[in-house]
Amino acid sequence: MIAQFNIPPTVICGTGAFSQLAAQAQRLGLTRVLLVTDAFMVKSGLGLRAEVNLREAGIASATFAGVQPDPSEQNVLDGLALYRESGAQGVVAVGGGSPIDCAKVIAMLATNPLPLRQYMGRNKVGQPGVPLIAIPTTAGTGSEVTKAAVITDPVNDVKMLLMDPRLVPTVALVDFELTMSMPAALTAAVGVDTLTHGIEAYVSRLASPMTDALALACIEKVGRHLETAWREPGDRDAREGMMLAATQGGMAFANSSVCLVHGMSRPVGALFHVPHGISNAMLLPAVTRYSLPGATARYATVARTLGWANAGASDAAAAAALVPGLEALNRRLEIPRLGAYPGLTESRFFQVADKMAGDALASGSPGNNPVVPDAAAIVALYRDAW
Ligand SMILES: NC(=O)c1ccc[n+]([C@@H]2O[C@H](COP(=O)([O-])OP(=O)(O)OC[C@H]3O[C@@H](n4cnc5c(N)ncnc54)[C@H](O)[C@@H]3O)[C@@H](O)[C@H]2O)c1
Ligand SMILES: [Fe+2]
Numbered sequence: 001m002i003a004q005f006n007i008p009p010t011v012i013c014g015t016g017a018f019s020q021l022a023a024q025a026q027r028l029g030l031t032r033v034l035l036v037t038d039a040f041m042v043k044s045g046l047g048l049r050a051e052v053n054l055r056e057a058g059i060a061s062a063t064f065a066g067v068q069p070d071p072s073e074q075n076v077l078d079g080l081a082l083y084r085e086s087g088a089q090g091v092v093a094v095g096g097g098s099p100i101d102c103a104k105v106i107a108m109l110a111t112n113p114l115p116l117r118q119y120m121g122r123n124k125v126g127q128p129g130v131p132l133i134a135i136p137t138t139a140g141t142g143s144e145v146t147k148a149a150v151i152t153d154p155v156n157d158v159k160m161l162l163m164d165p166r167l168v169p170t171v172a173l174v175d176f177e178l179t180m181s182m183p184a185a186l187t188a189a190v191g192v193d194t195l196t197h198g199i200e201a202y203v204s205r206l207a208s209p210m211t212d213a214l215a216l217a218c219i220e221k222v223g224r225h226l227e228t229a230w231r232e233p234g235d236r237d238a239r240e241g242m243m244l245a246a247t248q249g250g251m252a253f254a255n256s257s258v259c260l261v262h263g264m265s266r267p268v269g270a271l272f273h274v275p276h277g278i279s280n281a282m283l284l285p286a287v288t289r290y291s292l293p294g295a296t297a298r299y300a301t302v303a304r305t306l307g308w309a310n311a312g313a314s315d316a317a318a319a320a321a322l323v324p325g326l327e328a329l330n331r332r333l334e335i336p337r338l339g340a341y342p343g344l345t346e347s348r349f350f351q352v353a354d355k356m357a358g359d360a361l362a363s364g365s366p367g368n369n370p371v372v373p374d375a376a377a378i379v380a381l382y383r384d385a386w
Contacts, residue, residue, distance in 0.1 A: 003208035017175035022057035036103035062086035071102040090131035097141030134169035142250015144172040176243035188333040189277030197249035214252035221245035223306035263365035267356035286384040294370025
């Protein structure tokens with residue numbers, strides 16, 4: 001099998017990596033940038049820190065802080081208008097996956113024509129975008145190193161998935177200190193998203209030796225650090241471990257693929273606004289149970305890597321430990337079942353289950369799962385997870 005591998009040409013990791021922003025913008029020849037972030041980042045002062053860091057190096061910035069969680073097409077268009085108006089030559093994203101995804105698409109649309117929806121799917125971007133520096137503050141989506149962006153189309157209630165090497169940021173500044181302020185519920189949600197990236201990248205039909213190494217490194221760190229980061233938000237070791245896990249998970253899944261969990265999770269986010277990591281977490285046990293027969297040895301390795309099965313356990317025994325382990329992890333992190341999520345009602349949810357199954361299949365992700373489902377199997381899995 002031939003496997004393509006895309007990551008940013010420059011990834012700077014470690015304490016204080018954030019302070020490299022101006023130096024990196026200078027290196028890229030930028031004198032004016034658009035800063036893409038959200039309201040929390042402005043309130044917390046991180047947006048201002050970025051502006052000051054740039055200004056001290058003589059780089060002007062305009063700030064677009066209007067990104068909503070699960071960014072919409074309108075967020076992208078508003079940011080693009082400010083990009084043009086401000087005369088920027090590049091984009092800086094500071095925030096979780098939402099500001100980073102929005103910034104990726106703004107940077108791409110700066111050199112490619114509208115409408116946005118023509119880029120949905122794989123490898124549809126004609127021209128390289130303008131330079132993009134991505135600085136994650138959650139650990140996380142891994143979006144700082146991926147060629148993926150997820151933008152919500154509110155008219156059709158679909159989370160559009162765009163995948164293209166031309167969406168890979170030019171520079172990623174990966175600084176775990178920016179994640180220290182995450183409250184426990186956010187730490188859990190984004191941490192299980194990271195775990196899902198590691199697992200799906202590893203069991204994907206498109207997995208390769210390059211992605212395997214990164215996926216297992218991600219899974220091992222999540223096993224070691226997620227619960228500590230959740231319980232003790234000030235634990236620097238755990239925060240650093242989870243930040244690296246997120247970045248490695250991103251490098252892995254973007255170059256193999258996410259699979260059925262993400263395929264089923266995006267429609268739940270689009271229609272019911274369940275945060276991405278939470279809907280992944282709620283679907284992960286049921287989808288893993290369904291998928292086990294297609295990749296038993298791989299799932300066994302996942303269980304051993306998480307420390308949930310002994311090194312000497314048979315593949316069947318190790319794989320069997322995985323589903324109860326994932327269910328127990330959700331309970332410990334206080335992530336509810338789908339049916340217990342505030343605001344979700346059974347009748348409304350299953351009224352649209354067929355549409356969600358169709359949208360999941362249309363995204364292409366389920367086609368890379370160890371067991372490939374049809375629409376009826378997906379609806380049955382929503383039922384299992386409920
Ligand atoms: N492009 C990719 O490769 C990729 C991968 C996975 C998920 N995603 C997408 O990313 C989005 C989710 O991103 P996310 O989970 O990082 O959350 P997010 O960016 O939507 O942020 C969630 C909330 O957390 C706040 N927040 C962010 N950093 C914080 C911090 N350090 N301290 C306190 N609060 C903080 C934000 O202000 C926001 O209110 C979804 O749209 C999802 O589909 C993209
Ligand atoms: Fe994800």
